[in-house]
Amino acid sequence: xxxxxxGLVGCGGMGTRHLYGLRELAQTPFNKVELCALCDIRRxxxxxxxxxxxxxxxxxxxxxxxxxxxxxxxxxxxxxxxxTDPSVHHTxxxxxxxxxxxxxxxxxxxxxxxxxxxxxxxxxxxxxxxSVAENYxxxxxxxxxxxxxxxxxxxxxxxxxxxxxxxxxxxxxxxxRHLKDKGGPIVDLGVHFTDLIRYQLGDIAEVYGDVWLxxxxxxxxxxxxxxxxxxxxxxxxxxxEVPATAEDTSLxxxxxxxxxxxxxxxxxGGSGSYGGQLILGNKGSINGFGTRGGRIGxxxxxxAEMSQEEIVAAVDGFALEPLAxxxxxDCITDSDSKVDWKIIALxxxxxxxxxxTGRTLEVDGSEGLKDVAAVYAIFESARAGRAVxxxxxxxxxxxxxxxxxDHALGL
Numbered sequence: 001x002x003x004x005x006x007g008l009v010g011c012g013g014m015g016t017r018h019l020y021g022l023r024e025l026a027q028t029p030f031n032k033v034e035l036c037a038l039c040d041i042r043r044x045x046x047x048x049x050x051x052x053x054x055x056x057x058x059x060x061x062x063x064x065x066x067x068x069x070x071x072x073x074x075x076x077x078x079x080x081x082x083x084t085d086p087s088v089h090h091t092x093x094x095x096x097x098x099x100x101x102x103x104x105x106x107x108x109x110x111x112x113x114x115x116x117x118x119x120x121x122x123x124x125x126x127x128x129x130x131s132v133a134e135n136y137x138x139x140x141x142x143x144x145x146x147x148x149x150x151x152x153x154x155x156x157x158x159x160x161x162x163x164x165x166x167x168x169x170x171x172x173x174x175x176x177r178h179l180k181d182k183g184g185p186i187v188d189l190g191v192h193f194t195d196l197i198r199y200q201l202g203d204i205a206e207v208y209g210d211v212w213l214x215x216x217x218x219x220x221x222x223x224x225x226x227x228x229x230x231x232x233x234x235x236x237x238x239x240x241e242v243p244a245t246a247e248d249t250s251l252x253x254x255x256x257x258x259x260x261x262x263x264x265x266x267x268x269g270g271s272g273s274y275g276g277q278l279i280l281g282n283k284g285s286i287n288g289f290g291t292r293g294g295r296i297g298x299x300x301x302x303x304a305e306m307s308q309e310e311i312v313a314a315v316d317g318f319a320l321e322p323l324a325x326x327x328x329x330d331c332i333t334d335s336d337s338k339v340d341w342k343i344i345a346l347x348x349x350x351x352x353x354x355x356x357t358g359r360t361l362e363v364d365g366s367e368g369l370k371d372v373a374a375v376y377a378i379f380e381s382a383r384a385g386r387a388v389x390x391x392x393x394x395x396x397x398x399x400x401x402x403x404x405x406d407h408a409l410g411l
Contacts, residue, residue, distance in 0.1 A: 001078075001356065002032065002356070003031070003033060004033055004034070004351070004352045004355050004356065005074070005076050005079075006033050006035050006036065006078065006079050006080065006081060006348075007037035007038070007039055007070055007071075007077055007079070007080045007081070008035065008037070008039070008049070008061075008083065009039045009040070009067060009081065009082050009084065010039075010040060010082060010083035010084035010085075010092075010106075011039075011040040011042075011045040011048065011083075011230075012040070012083070012084075012230055013228060013234070015038075015040075015045075015049055015083040016228045016229075017341065017344065018081060019035075019049060019052050019053050019057070020056065020340075021342070021344025021345045022035055022053075022345070022348060023341070024338060024344070024345040025345035025348050025349060026057060028327070028345070029326075030322070030323045030326065032349065032356060033351075033352050035053060035057060036061055036074055036076075036077065037061050037063075037064060037077065038050055038061045038062070038063050039063075039064040039080075042065075043063065043065050045230070046063040046064065046065065047063055048229060048230060049230075052229070067080070067099070068099065071096075071099045071100075071101065077101060078101070078102060078355060079101055079102035079103065079104065079351065079355060080096045080102075080104075081104045081105075081106075081133075082096070082104070082105040082106065083106045085176055086106075086108050086110065086182065086188070087181060087182050087183065087409060089105050089106070089108075089111065090110045090111065090115035090116070090118050090411075093105050093110075093119045093130070094119055094122040097119070097122040097123050097126045098122060098126060100126060102129040102130075102351070102355050103119075103123070103128065103129070103130050103131070104131040104133055104347065104351045105130070105131070105132055105133065105368075106132075107132055107134045107135075107191050107195075107368070107371070108183060108188065108368075108371070108372050108375075109132045109368030109369060109371070110369075110372060111181070111405060111409065112372070112376070112405050112406055112411070113369060113373050113376060113393065113394060113396055113402060114396055114399075114402065114406055114411055115411060116365065116368060116373075117369065117396075118411075119365055120366065129351065129354045129355055129364075130361075130365040131347070131350065131354065131361045132364065132365065132367065133347045134195045134363045134367075134368070134371065135192075135292055135340075135343040135344065135346075136192045136195065136290070136291050137195060137196060137199045137362075137363075138292075138324070138343045138347070139291060139292045139293065139294065139333055139343060140290075140324065140328050140332070141288065141290035141291060141294050141296045141308060141334075142289065142291065143290070143320060143324075144311060144312065144318060145286055145288065145290045145296055146199065146200060146290075147317070147318045148298060148311070149201075149279070151316075151317065152283075153283075153284065153298065154279070154280075154281030154282075154283050154284035154285055155283030155284065155301075156283075157260050157280065157281045158259075158261070158281065158282060159261050159262075159263075159280045160260060160261070160262045160263070160278060160279045160289075161262070161263045161277060162196075162262060162265075162277050162289065163265045163274055163275055164265070164267070165265055165267040165270070165272060165273055165274040165275060166267065166268050166269075167267075167269070167271055167272050167273045168215075168269065169217065169218055169219050169269060170218065170221040172185045172188075172189075172218070172268050174234070175239070175242040177246075178242060178243075178244035178245070178248070179244070179245050179246055180245045180247075180405060180408075181245075181405050181409060182246070183246070184245075184248070186211065186246070186248065186250050186266060186375065186378075186379075187246075187375050189266065189268065190266055190375040191371045191372055193264075194370075194371045194374035194375050195363070195367075195371045196290065196291070197262055197289065198370060198371065199289075200279065200289050201256050201258060201260050202256055202257055202258045202260075203256070203257045203390070204254050204256055204370075204374050204377070205255050205256060205257045205389065206387050206388065206389055206390065207252055207254055207255075207374070207377035207378060207387065207390065207393075208252065208381050208386070208387035208388075209250060209252030209253070209264070209378030209379075209381045210251050210252070210378075210381070210382045211247040211249065211250045211251075211378060211379050212247055212248070213244065213245075213246070213247045213248060214248055214269045214270040215244055215248055215270070216244050217241055217242070217243060218241065218244050219241050220235075220238050220241070220242075223235075248267060248268050248270070249266075249267040249268075249269055250265070250266050250267065250378050250379075251264065252264040252377075252378045254374070264378070277289050283300065283301050284298065284299055284300040285298070285299050286298050287305070292333070292339060292340065293333050293334055293336065293339040293340070294334055295307075295308045295332065296308055308331070308332060309332065312330075321346075323345070323346055323349050324346055327342040327346070350362065369394065373390065373394045374390065376393060376401065376402055377390060377393045379402075380392075380393055380398045380399065380402070382401075383400045383401045384400065
């Protein structure tokens, strides 16, 4: 077998974006993925995605509304890509794994730590790959930060700032992102950030934090930036106002196992906007952790600030993996309109190689669980009124906040 045969489960907005990622991969000499099926509980979503797939890939995949039927009618199916809303990631992924399929699942890996562990257990008992599509770390800017830290470019890190505050009460992408039992905006956005923090600075040892719900009612914005047909159709049918039950503002201190302290402020609401990322070392600083479509800078001690272009030209030993080098030859993505799709292509390629050649997954179930647990540690700390050890959260010993979500979903 030289390609994996893939089914896409969940044909909404993010599912459409994944089709574009498959198109980007198909246009390279590295393609090892064949899309053969689309599945969504709403057949109209799957049919719309089939039209898009035919336009992008030149093939019209078979359409299904049930995962088991899809697996039965396409016995050669190798893997599925789960792009549903997070509250059912565990349900779909565990079913797929028990049907003998490998799984890639969008972030956040699952709705709670317990749900993440259910997926890990299902992958283990079926000896199948479980990949989490966490994309920010795959951007060249993030890869470059990791290289600089690994090579001691700023000496020993001792402190970092990760601030992302967006004011206002507009609906954040979709109404369900404001519901506690769907994950909420801090979880949905925050797993990107906790993954970057862990990728650059290692595992987290302890968290002290607080959370607030500042905007209990969310308003439909005047327009959305995404031009995909699904997004536009959904926007037209969106209510003018929706209630919010999930906290939208968070503040925390992460104490890393390395001893580095990270100051976290993340908000999608409230009255003030502010942002910035900084990693401080005893021989300089790095401006940014790296991000999808972003750029970073570095200021060595007693020297001028260096741009990303200058850093790439000056450092030794920095290289991207072959497909990433093909997609991002100059290692700069902030003006690349296709960066989202290209990074999805990288995720698909890694999954295929893990299945076909035994390549190690970079963000597997264990990593995905840690990213989810790190965000929820802020919520659990707020509920407990004390700092919490990450081990307590990862093993569900401190679990009051998430237990309410599990109860609501029948976990």
